Amino acid sequence: MFEQLQEQPADKILALMQAFREDPREDKIDLGVGVYKDANGNTPIMRAIKDAEKRLWEEETTKAYTGLAGDPLFAERMSRLVLADAVEADAVSAVATPGGTGAVRQAFDMVRLANPEVRVHVSDPTWPNHLSILKHMGIPAIPYRYFDSETGGVDYEGMIADLSQARSGDVILLHGCCHNPTGANLTQGQWHQLIEIIKSTGATPMIDLAYQGFGDGLDEDAGPTREVAAACPETLIAASCSKNFGIYRERTGILMAVSNDTSKKKVTQGTLAYLNRQNYSFPPDHGARLVLMVLGDEGLRADWMSELEDVRTGMLELRRLLTDELRERSGSDRFGFLAQHRGMFSRLGVGPDKVEALREKHGIYMVGDSRMNIAGLNRDTVPKLAEAIIDVGI
Numbered sequence: 167m168f169e170q171l172q173e174q175p176a177d178k179i180l181a182l183m184q185a186f187r188e189d190p191r192e193d194k195i196d197l198g199v200g201v202y203k204d205a206n207g208n209t210p211i212m213r214a215i216k217d218a219e220k221r222l223w224e225e226e227t228t229k230a231y232t233g234l235a236g237d238p239l240f241a242e243r244m245s246r247l248v249l250a251d252a253v254e255a256d257a258v259s260a261v262a263t264p265g266g267t268g269a270v271r272q273a274f275d276m277v278r279l280a281n282p283e284v285r286v287h288v289s290d291p292t293w294p295n296h297l298s299i300l301k302h303m304g305i306p307a308i309p310y311r312y313f314d315s316e317t318g319g320v321d322y323e324g325m326i327a328d329l330s331q332a333r334s335g336d337v338i339l340l341h342g343c344c345h346n347p348t349g350a351n352l353t354q355g356q357w358h359q360l361i362e363i364i365k366s367t368g369a370t371p372m373i374d375l376a377y378q379g380f381g382d383g384l385d386e387d388a389g390p391t392r393e394v395a396a397a398c399p400e401t402l403i404a405a406s407c408s409k410n411f412g413i414y415r416e417r418t419g420i421l422m423a424v425s426n427d428t429s430k431k432k433v434t435q436g437t438l439a440y441l442n443r444q445n446y447s448f449p450p451d452h453g454a455r456l457v458l459m460v461l462g463d464e465g466l467r468a469d470w471m472s473e474l475e476d477v478r479t480g481m482l483e484l485r486r487l488l489t490d491e492l493r494e495r496s497g498s499d500r501f502g503f504l505a506q507h508r509g510m511f512s513r514l515g516v517g518p519d520k521v522e523a524l525r526e527k528h529g530i531y532m533v534g535d536s537r538m539n540i541a542g543l544n545r546d547t548v549p550k551l552a553e554a555i556i557d558v559g560i
């Protein structure tokens with residue numbers, strides 16, 4: 167039967183990684199891959215995670231399964247990190263998943279089980295894997311306007327107009343903070359209005375929270391998610407530990423289903439566990455174990471929060487430096503939006519021809535839609551990028 171298989175489209179980011187590796191230029195810059203890097207180009211293991219691993223090596227006595235939903239203590243501490251006291255504990259059902267991607271996939275599986283005719287409204291643009299997974303599953307993806315290439319901000323009027331057309335039984339997929347790929351986020355007032363629109367349509371919000379702590383702070387980044395969960399009858403939240411705990415390869419995530427009708431919890435929790443069983447049975451535990459250890463120990467948690475804050479402010483500083491360099495070279499503030507964006511990513515809002523020119527002339531690699539990873543820069547490479555952007559006529 168294998169002769170019936172068809173070649174699948176290549177992943178554009180993986181292809182970009184390969185092209186970067188093959189480029190012989192010593193001054194090339196990789197702004198494509200969505201992984202945090204420090205000033206030396208490394209993705210370090212966070213201090214608190216390293217300390218937790220040492221303790222785990224000494225204390226762990228078994229490698230037996232934890233359960234279909236993962237360790238309940240992991241779910242409890244992650245729910246508290248994300249939701250704080252926005253909802254009652256009994257309102258939350260949760261399962262550990264293989265990374266945030268696993269949580270997204272499980273959420274789509276769950277909503278399709280609940281409504282085989284479900285449609286998912288996705289921002290234009292969104293993380294490409296959202297669209298890839300939905301296409302693979304045969305779930306209709308309905309785009310809504312989001313990014314304004316002219317201003318580098320959110321096309322909020324277009325977004326509201328499009329989402330007002332959602333209907334009961336639909337899912338509205340939102341980025342909780344640090345929008346990927348644009349870096350452009352809603353204001354607090356815009357979130358308030360959006361929540362009212364969602365409630366009026368009867369659609370269910372689903373929040374992909376991949377970068378909590380990378381934008382304005384742990385609590386600040388979770389604020390919109392907490393407001394949505396508190397205000398809407400039901401909310402799905404797919405959260406990742408890859409970025410804010412630096413444990414990418416451990417594939418640690420969580421899917422939370424929040425309902426203000428607590429009588430639904432038994433069925434909801436059972437459904438989540440059932441879906442885990444069908445897809446990968448028991449979820450991985452090593453990364454989840456480290457996270458619950460860090461969150462449950464006062465010293466480890468304080469050190470983790472301190473290092474995460476350094477990561478966050480470091481990226482903000484890079485944004486400021488790049489904006490200043492571009493202002494000096496362009497004689498205008500037209501790149502000021504870069505300083506307003508949050509998280510690892512910003513989108514320049516230019517076509518693939520300019521992106522190709524940056525690669526060919528200057529060895530600067532970014533995704534074809536002009537998404538660049540700010541964390542791929544350092545103080546030495548910021549001026550080179552600014553010079554290249556002006557040189558190619560952006």
